[in-house]
Amino acid sequence: KKDDKKKSWSLSDFDLGRPLGKGKFGNVYLAREKESHYVVALKVLFKSQILDSEIEHQVRREVEIQCRLRHPNILRMYGYFHDEKRIYLILEYAKHGALYKLLKERGRFDEKTAAIYVRDLTRALVYCHAKKVIHRDIKPENLLIGHNWELKIADFGWSVHSPSSRRMTLCGTLDYLSPEMIEGKPHSYAVDIWSLGVLCYELLVGLPPFDAKDSSQTYRKIRYVIIKYPEFISEKAKDLMGKLLVINPEQRLPLTSVLQHPWILENAPEGA
Numbered sequence: 546k547k548d549d550k551k552k553s554w555s556l557s558d559f560d561l562g563r564p565l566g567k568g569k570f571g572n573v574y575l576a577r578e579k580e581s582h583y584v585v586a587l588k589v590l591f592k593s594q595i596l597d598s599e600i601e602h603q604v605r606r607e608v609e610i611q612c613r614l615r616h617p618n619i620l621r622m623y624g625y626f627h628d629e630k631r632i633y634l635i636l637e638y639a640k641h642g643a644l645y646k647l648l649k650e651r652g653r654f655d656e657k658t659a660a661i662y663v664r665d666l667t668r669a670l671v672y673c674h675a676k677k678v679i680h681r682d683i684k685p686e687n688l689l690i691g692h693n694w695e696l697k698i699a700d701f702g703w704s705v706h707s708p709s710s711r712r713m714t715l716c717g718t719l720d721y722l723s724p725e726m727i728e729g730k731p732h733s734y735a736v737d738i739w740s741l742g743v744l745c746y747e748l749l750v751g752l753p754p755f756d757a758k759d760s761s762q763t764y765r766k767i768r769y770v771i772i773k774y775p776e777f778i779s780e781k782a783k784d785l786m787g788k789l790l791v792i793n794p795e796q797r798l799p800l801t802s803v804l805q806h807p808w809i810l811e812n813a814p815e816g817a
């Protein structure tokens with residue numbers, strides 16, 4: 546509703562429910578807006594932990610980016626507010642939680658399920674890139690599953706406008722970093738195409754392609770694209786991943802071509 550925009554929210558507008566997840570900067574709670582009974586997820590960030598300008602600036606950029614994005618496969622941010630100690634992000638509630646939890650429960654997904662998630666993620670990234678937004682942090686922890694089991698990209702805390710050479714100050718897992726990001730080179734939209742390839746592999750195998758004992762091994766595997774495909778992976782799936790996990794960013798398969806790839810057409814037919 547239009548008036549949502551003008552209204553400034555406060556914690557007293559919500560009944561707080563159970564914690565949904567625990568994050569580095571704060572926790573996420575189920576919450577219900579008192580008047581409309583609308584259910585949301587409320588991410589609480591502690592100012593004490595994010596006061597250094599770098600992160601506060603990131604939260605501001607995330608809010609401005611997120612409020613411009615409207616897509617079925619992108620988790621909505623309805624707004625935000627703060628009190629003296631915390632910043633609150635008012636988010637769309639994703640009923641089935643984070644994809645990494647489903648992946649851990651199931652071990653790995655069959656090709657049809659994986660292809661549907663890859664297709665949905667690709668559609669969301671086509672939309673983001675058209676809006677000149679690079680997500681830069683695609684990984685199962687940041688992908689949530691809605692009540693119709695649809696995938697939703699979340700946490701634009703690391704997204705930037707392209708092109709950017711912002712370094713990854715607080716990087717989590719290295720597994721999803723592209724070669725150009727690892728080398729601190731200027732990077733573009735193509736980093737999201739690389740991480741789409743990494744995600745596709747992890748959904749099908751249950752482990753990321755460059756998984757290794759320590760980070761130096763992971764670095765080496767990423768830089769020389771050292772990948773082993775288990776024998777249960779179909780030729781078509783291998784063909785798609787081989788076209789995404791390419792060192793040279795310009796040679797990676799464009800996202801629009803991913804949607805036309807035989808593996809997607811065969812396993813994630815339109816509308817499924």
Ligand SMILES: O=C(O)Cn1ncc2ncnc(NCCc3cnc(NC(=O)Nc4cccc(Cl)c4)s3)c21
Pocket residue numbers: 565566570573586588590595600601603604607620634636637638639640641642643689699700701702703
């Ligand atoms: O994730 C779970 O497992 C819990 N869970 N389960 C269901 C569910 N439904 C909705 N949201 C959830 N979680 C919040 C997802 C986020 C979206 N946007 C974010 N943005 C952010 O964290 N920004 C941010 C933080 C710290 C610093 C900086 Cl710079 C930026 S987090 C849900």
